[in-house]
Amino acid sequence: MKDGGARGQIGQFTSPAAKQRFLEAYERAMALWPRPYDRFDVETTFGTTRVYRYGAAKAEPIVLLHGHGANASTWYPQITALGREHPVYAIDTIDDPGGSEQRAPVTGSADAAAWLDQVLAGLGLRQVHLVGLSYGGWLTLNQGIYGPDRLSTLTLLDPGGLGKVPPRFMLTMALGALGMAAPRRWRPALARLLANHALVERPEIMRPVMIGARAFRPNRRPARAFGDEELRRVTVPVQVILGERSTLVRPRHALARAGEFLPVAHAEIVPGAGHAVPLERPVLANARILAFAKDPAVSGAED
Numbered sequence: 001m002k003d004g005g006a007r008g009q010i011g012q013f014t015s016p017a018a019k020q021r022f023l024e025a026y027e028r029a030m031a032l033w034p035r036p037y038d039r040f041d042v043e044t045t046f047g048t049t050r051v052y053r054y055g056a057a058k059a060e061p062i063v064l065l066h067g068h069g070a071n072a073s074t075w076y077p078q079i080t081a082l083g084r085e086h087p088v089y090a091i092d093t094i095d096d097p098g099g100s101e102q103r104a105p106v107t108g109s110a111d112a113a114a115w116l117d118q119v120l121a122g123l124g125l126r127q128v129h130l131v132g133l134s135y136g137g138w139l140t141l142n143q144g145i146y147g148p149d150r151l152s153t154l155t156l157l158d159p160g161g162l163g164k165v166p167p168r169f170m171l172t173m174a175l176g177a178l179g180m181a182a183p184r185r186w187r188p189a190l191a192r193l194l195a196n197h198a199l200v201e202r203p204e205i206m207r208p209v210m211i212g213a214r215a216f217r218p219n220r221r222p223a224r225a226f227g228d229e230e231l232r233r234v235t236v237p238v239q240v241i242l243g244e245r246s247t248l249v250r251p252r253h254a255l256a257r258a259g260e261f262l263p264v265a266h267a268e269i270v271p272g273a274g275h276a277v278p279l280e281r282p283v284l285a286n287a288r289i290l291a292f293a294k295d296p297a298v299s300g301a302e303d
Contacts, residue, residue: 006095006105006106006107006108006111006112006220006221007095007105007106007218007219007220007221008105008107008218008221009105009218010095010102010103010104010105011094011095011096011097011102011216011217011218012102012216012217013097013215013216013217014215014216014217015215018211018214018215018216019215021211021215022097022208022211022212022215022216025204025207025208025211026071026073026098026099026208028204028207029071029073029074029076029204029205029207029208030052030072030073031204032073032076032202032204032205033052033054033073033076033079034054034079034080034083037052037053037054037079038052038053038054039051039052039053039099040052040053040122040123041099042118042119042122042123043122044094044115044118044119044122045104045114045115045118046094046102046103046104046105046106046111046114046115046118047094047100047101047102047103047104048100048101048103049091049092049094049100049115049119049122050072050091050092050098050099050100051072051089051090051091051092051119051123052072052089052090053087053088053089053090054079054080054083054087054088054090055079055082055083055084055085055086055087055088056087057083057084057085057086057087059085059086059087059293060086060127060128060129060152060293061086061087061088061089061125061128061129062082062086062087062088062089062128062129062131062289062293063088063089063090063091063120063125063128063129063130063131064078064088064089064090064091064131064132064136065091065093065116065130065131065132065133065136065137065139065140066090066091066092066093066096066132066133066134066135066136067133067134067135067136067137067276068096068134068135068220069096069097069209069212069213069216070096070209071092071096071097071098071099071208071209071212072090072091072092072098072099073204073205073208074205074209074279075090075278076205077278077279077282077285077286078278078282078285078286078289081282081286081290082286082289082290085290085293086129086290086293089123089125089128091116091119093135093136093139094106094115095220096212096216097208097211097212097215097216109142109145109146110146112139112142112143112146113142113143113145113146113147114147116139116143116147117143117147117149117150120150121150125150126150127150127151127152128150128151128152129152129153129155129289129292129293130143130144130151130153130154130155131154131155131157131289132154132155132156132157132159133157133158133159133276133277133278134157134158134159134160134248134275134276135160135220135223136157136159137156137157137158137159137160137161138159138160138161138223140154140155140156140159141154141156141159141160141161141162141226141231141234142161142226144233144234144235144236144238145226145230145231145233145234148234148235148236151236152236152293152296153236153237153238153239153265153292153293153296154234154236154237154238154239155238155239155241155288155289155292156238156239156240156241156258157241157277157278157285158241158242158243158246158248158249158275158276158277159240159249160222160223160248161223161224161225161226162225162226162240162249162253162254162257162258163225163249163250163253163254163257164222164224164225165222165223165248166247166248166250168247169222169247169248169275170222172194172195172196172247175194175196176194176196176198176199177210177213179191179194179196179199180198180199180206180210187199187200188200194247195243195245195246195247195274195275196247196274196275197274197275197276197279197280198276201276201279228261231257231258231261231262232261234262234263235263236263237263237264237265237292237296237297238258238262238263238264238265239264239265239266239267239288239289239292239296240254240255240258240262240264240266240267240268241267241268241270241277241285241288242254242255242267242268242269242270242277243269243270243273243274243275243276243277243280244269244270244271244272244273245272245273245274245275246273246274246275247274247275248275251269252269255267255269265292265296265297266288266292268288270284
């Protein structure tokens with residue numbers, strides 16, 4: 001069964017030249033990561049998955065899943081802080097433009113969970129703190145439902161899956177892409193107006209994302225909302241952090257739904273933040289991720 005959130009076909013670049021431009025831009029984006037880091041290519045039944053690891057701590061690993069169309073480089077504000085206390089793994093989603101090479105389609109929730117479980121197994125990870133932003137949040141929540149055996153906690157950063165993706169999200173994405181062509185001096189005002197942090201993000205980070213948006217196909221359908229009974233299957237502690245100005249979720253609705261159906265340990269709406277919470281509020285996001293990994297006792301949702 002195919003469901004929203006899967007491309008349904010093998011993701012690939014439209015030409016070798018486009019792929020080469022992307023890879024060169026991606027290398028420049030990864031230069032923002034602290035050194036040294038390790039790079040792994042993990043074999044799965046869906047293809048080869050690129051993973052980066054930073055930090056030598058002996059605590060349970062933190063595993064990061066990026067948003068739609070992005071890659072591991074976008075976690076650069078998190079890596080040093082998290083890596084002081086935990087080994088940190090950032091995964092390039094198998095069907096997004098990145099270092100991964102897909103060979104078989106991911107057709108829905110069961111496939112997505114099987115892929116990620118194979119990656120974690122290939123890395124030798126038995127228990128992890130799984131953290132996801134946006135589509136990565138959907139994958140994180142999906143793993144809690146369909147592949148929870150290796151999970152200690154889930155941190156959902158403005159995630160998909162708690163409600164239907166609203167038309168305004170697609171509209172602001174399109175307007176943001178147009179805004180990237182505006183003079184740089186105009187972009188901060190446009191970013192505030194549209195609640196779109198991409199307009200003021202570092203160009204090294206945005207260049208591979210923009211190349212991928214133009215030259216990686218097929219497009220992914222919006223991630224579906226999980227049903228009530230699916231959410232009730234999650235048993236590990238969950239942390240939910242939402243942007244007050246998010247265009248992906250209705251924050252109070254998502255917070256209420258999480259509190260009703262998930263084992264929520266901590267939840268909050270970040271004042272003034274848009275969708276890209278870990279990029280817009282890195283100090284807050286890092287502190288919440290580390291605190292939750294240290295003490296995930298369930299206390300309930302709040303705003």
